[in-house]
Amino acid sequence: MRARSLPYGTVMKRLTLDEVRTALPELDELRPILDDLLGRSEPDRSKAWAGSGQLDTVGSRFVPDISAAHDFAALARREADRLQAVYRLVGRALAALAAGDALGAAAALLEAAASEEAGDRPDRALGYAEAAFRAVEGDRDRTVAALALRRSARAARTLGDLADALRRYEQSHDLARGMSDTRGAAEAAIGAGNVLQDQGRWDEAESRYRTALEVLEPLTEPAPERWHALINLHIVARSRGRIEESLPLLREAEAAAAVIDADSATPFIENARGQLLMAQGAYDRAEEHFRTAVRTATHSRARITMRLNLAESFLARGRTLDAAEHAREAEREAIRARMVPTLPEVYRLLGRIASAEDNPDAFVLFERSLELVRQRKLPILEEALTVQAYAEAEALRGEKDTAEQLLEEARERFAVLGMTQERQRWADVFGPPSDNDIPAKGMT
């Protein structure tokens, strides 16, 4: 069927992202179009100073003029290029397999996994990493099998399947250690520690980080895993309220990072310093460290999270205007970098800010956060955190029944993840649960 040409003089309506979403089926292959439209979208200027502006989300943004500016064919070509690259890797893997080169096959499949992971498709990344593991299952050298397990563990963690991720990391650790792959074993131990930390199993997480340090002990050359393990140990100590003990660990992490690549570690060290000061109630000083973290971070995802921490430092002081400004700045970067998975966290924080300002409609932001989690099939942890923040906001509003009901829903989600009450107790002391300790979240 040929496209109908528009009659002369047709006035094109400006579509909002919500209208586009409603008009299209929820298909995975349309995601690049939606992401691209999001990245090129513009805010509704009429809302700039309207009362509803505080509750504004990406849904009200206008997509670019479809008829004039948007090239769907170019978008399709880009997707085809991406798919072609992955297919090429699949072809390479099969050819290697046919030639009896299991390691070559695994390498190609792991490259495909990395490509899918970079494209925010952890489910596909998991599939390729699993295939890579199977390819080398019979190989005597278990190093690549251990690596494949770590990559599949990382994907499983992103997907929110924490139990599965932990199992894979543990298995990877054992295999790598058996092969004397020191750094691989350390990376797996840190990965396992991070999953345990997600679950609030602090003591077990701590033991995994210590294992990583033990494994690295005989290594003479510098390795980034050392400062990763140290900073995670610091986070555990700090999160358990052992502030005094956590300080030297942070200094050690900084020193270990300085030996290798101080620049790339700076934002994470500064972020950790900021979090530490937040836990001590020194919000002014925390702000300085978060600012440095934001300034020195090179990746959008890290910068978004650090900026949200900066916003938190303002919210903690009741400076809601500054908090909202930084949260909106994080939203802006998430949009431009098409980092949709970070938006639920942005809206969760904006919801808390609106709630702190007694806005009776703050729930809109939590609802948007949940909608994005569901649309993008993001981990259940993201959903649990939003539902908990939503419950707290409803409680502040005096909506006791709704708050209790939401809290129960949050508890159920945390339970699914195997999280203990410990994490929630920590939240009671140091504020709402935070997944903003970046090294713990995505360093392996």
Add this chain to the structure above:
Amino acid sequence: MENSTATRAVLCLQRPDAGNTTERAARATGLDFVAVQGVGELFKALDRSPWTATVLSLSADHVDDPIAKRVAEQGTAGALFLTAPAVSLERALMMERVGAVGLLREPVDEAELQSRLAAVADEGPEVPFPRLDEEGALEGAPLLVGDSPAMGTLFETVARASRSTSTVLLTGESGTGKEVVARSLHWASDRRSGPFVAVNCAAIPEQLLESELFGHERGAFTGAVARRVGRFERAHGGTLFLDEIGDMSLVLQAKVLRVLEDRVVERVGGEKSQPVDVRVIAATNQALGPAMQEGRFREDLFYRLAVVELNLPPLRMRGGDVRRLALHFGAHFAHRHGKPVRAVTQRALLRLEDAAWPGNVRELRNVMDRAVLLAHGEVIRSADLRVGLAAPIASAHGGGPEPVGYAPELSLEEVESDHIRRALASVDGHMAQAAESLGIHRNTLARKMKEYGIDGRPTNGGRP
């Protein structure tokens, strides 16, 4: 009302070896200069009269820090400058704590000090904030600040409208204070003891708005796990404020109209009608006339809502109210943030009065909130004002710097063409300059522009 700083002079406590840079800078600015030798003499001078500025030379070892604090607490030092042999984060934090306006490293750069003293001297007299309890508000009443003719008319209409139970339609640009007026109407009416319930019709997606307004029964739809009382019912006996009603869908407009006519609500998924006694005040920042002509807003609902219509003037039409509002917000935020800020300079007020205020009172409020936080010491100066820079509150408008780098999904071609567009935009389309900044030959730039379909005229510089 206005306090002028009595002595146009700089008071300086400096170490004997500090030279006479401060004196030269002060005199070059047209200010008198008084140097004191010891702390006792310093406080005697501060007791005598207020100063335009005070410069304290601190030792490297922080033993003088308490003196700076005492000087700041004295309240007569004017703009407080600290100088020290070295600057550090600790010193900067101390400067913040005591409210000093500047921390300069010794030996002090004379030109810098001179320009900073000139800025201070040029600020004009200080205008103190009103005391919050002396602003004439009746107890518990929402405060409508302003005495311009436009506001006088508004006050009269509010007073008249508050005595009736008619629906009211508030119109006006965003940020003009429609909710404050709605609260005032509620407070001044017989319904004062009843609830005031506000809902923003533009903020809530349609599928949620219906259940927010009318409530829902358990099981009415997926997710309706418990019964929810809607805002009409919550406002029973009081006032319901429907903000930004111009954005409401036609379907919901019909349902609201029915409630206004029948005075009953039916929860979503419910069968029983619930009587409600609610006064509705609606507001919009849109022109509803064209909306009705285009069929986006129901005419019958408009006439039902606009029994009394009140138009709120934009801030730019309110003359001297900018000053009154600025002082009011200054006092409000100083109290809220626990800052010792007590006044604003004449020059700062003039800057506020000259601004365009597209965001109206809401924008002015934000500017003053920030100014109180940014102010060093007790006085807001013109440099503390972020006029025109206050970030709008809605989704990701401009404001901060551009994020560094391009999205990783972009192709190299897209990045290159975009970067060329930006380079051209930054030099108003001048090809030779753009080629130079890009580090390529002019012919190469011309070829690439042709390749990417860039016409070379000045653009807005950003990606599409």
